[in-house]
């Protein structure tokens with residue numbers, strides 16, 4: 001019998017807008033303070049795209065970096081998945097726009113909507129596709145421009161969100177790879193986090209007018225309680241499926257929504273803070289981009305070495321959650 005193919009991440013990349021929106025900038029826009037935002041969320045600043053820019057712009061940038069580090073030519077891609085809740089438009093899918101931009105003519109392409117859990121949802125699809133032998137090279141992208149759906153008159157949400165993209169190339173690996181994925185959803189909680197209508201670039205002149213429902217509305221407290229419960233549960237289930245004990249995890253990369261949620265989840269899992277990667281202070285919550293952006297920075301900072309066991313875990317709108325356990329098998333092309 002043929003040996004089971006194991007899928008792994010071959011290369012990672014990310015891209016964020018240059019413009020920085022600090023807590024002090026927000027103090028001038030709504031009734032808030034750097035002190036409130038820092039202590040309640042851990043966020044100090046976030047990146048904001050220009051109104052005319054679209055998600056595909058950052059998705060393609062992140063993708064090109066990931067492909068380069070994976071040593072994979074775009075022409076080798078079989079499939080591109082873009083996880084996003086802020087697509088360029090409803091049709092064509094953002095993944096098709098990226099396919100054209102990076103010149104990957106052999107790749108099928110579709111978008112996946114699972115809010116902040118989207119990257120790990122897409123990773124699950126990619127891993128199963130590679131393991132089944134259907135695909136050899138899958139590009140998984142998490143990209144969101146949340147500033148385009150943020151109401152900058154609502155202090156309870158506008159301090160939280162930012163823009164960015166992260167990408168990973170998935171393919172067969174000989175060592176390490178993705179040991180498990182675990183996805184879940186509870187649609188009954190959907191009303192707790194909604195974007196009722198959508199138009200990319202809603203902050204611009206062609207966008208939605210206030211009151212047209214094009215903004216994120218959230219029951220923050222409710223989502224907070226859900227997150228603190230579901231993050232450790234999801235991570236533990238993924239670890240159980242992988243046959244890995246929590247104490248054997250080298251780095252825990254949680255969805256970067258709020259430092260208090262991250263700390264509470266790590267405490268419940270019994271994981272010390274030095275094993276938890278945090279960059280929420282720099283980018284805020286970038287939804288589907290959050291986990292691959294954090295993974296890319298962790299690699300950049302040398303926080304992950306070959307053979308390390310890494311846990312990715314996210315939660316978000318839907319409500320959804322997703323976790324994955326992987327053993328890092330190294331990028332083909334070294335960084336530097």
Ligand code: UT7
Nearest residue numbers: 031032033036040116155156159220221223224257258316
């Ligand atoms: O990717 C998934 C997306 N969502 C999340 O992960 C969000 C999960 N939720 C959270 O992170 C937190 O619930 C928030 C950061 C959104 C809010 O923190 P909280 O500690 O739950 O605050 P709260 O909503 O209970 O509000 C406490 C107080 C309220 O004032 P009163 O009623 O006590 O007088 C709010 O009006 O803080 C007030 N408040 C603010 N004050 C200053 C809410 N937002 C702000 C603000 N600046 N930006």
